[in-house]
Amino acid sequence: MRLDNMLLAEGVAGPEKGGGSAAAAAAAAASGGVSPDNSIEHSDYRNKLSQIRQIYHAELEKYEQACNEFTTHVMNLLREQSRTRPISPKEIERMVGIIHRKFSSIQMQLKQSTCEAVMILRSRFLDARRKRRNFSKQATEVLNEYFYSHLSNPYPSEEAKEELAKKCGITVSQVSNWFGNKRIRYKKNIGKFQEEANIYAVKTAVSAAQGGHSGANSPTTPTSAGSGGSFNLSGSNDMFMAMQGLNGDSYPPSQLVIFIFSKVESLHHTMGPGYNDSLSANQMYSPREIRANGGWQEAVTPSSVTSPTEGPGSVHSDTSN
DNA sequence: TTCAATGATTACTG
């Protein structure tokens, strides 16, 4: 019977607790590849499921009891009647059969509605996966710091991801999501992120110039991806490498750099809406330079080369709804 | 209410 199988698979029928919830968890995990991260919602789901399970079993028991009671009641009646008229065992059997069929059809309904309840719960749970909450400001700061200080190769290793996750109070897969989104969105519209890039560049520059580690910053940097000799400072940033490659001379990561960046930033702010990011973009993070370093975002056409006006007014492709 | 930002999901690729 399909319903029975379904209920069994959902862990509603079947043996008590242990195996049941495990089966439910397995079913839930298998259903949508839900990463075992969202344990809160997961346990919520399990709680609801076990509630359904309890109700189901209680009802089932009630029905069975009622069925038995009713059967004995009818039997008694028949027995009483047997005093006045002869009643064949066949007739008794038939009556019992009718009763049982009636009750099993009721049970069927119970199973069906239980199935429905599970389905609804399931779909709600699945929907809940899309429920999102914005990361804390501090978390995005940490992530952005990492991203912009590894712009030439923004692919954190598994360890780095774990460290970032711990630092941000999110899961590793959320870190992966974040970097995936960030890479794609940055690539799509470098200009838009330029200001942000500069801000974080200044931030890391400051912390580097100050002798670095302000405690919470810069998780382990497994591969700086730098082709040549990078700075031996704690914050050997791609930013500086980019600067180096750009002008030929090397800029020590000093107050001067910070000054320059803050100048650029303030310039950026004072420019009107007609301002095109490409200038600052090319000076700070020339995609060509990035490609030379890290090789990501191969297909990106730098705004300067082809069309210098890919500015703020351009099409925004992530607006589907 | 609108809309950009953003985290999550999905389909596809190498």
Next chain:
DNA sequence: CAGTAATCATTGAA
């Protein structure tokens, strides 16, 4: 299997 690209759905500011 990690990434990319497109898309979905929610959040939060204007």
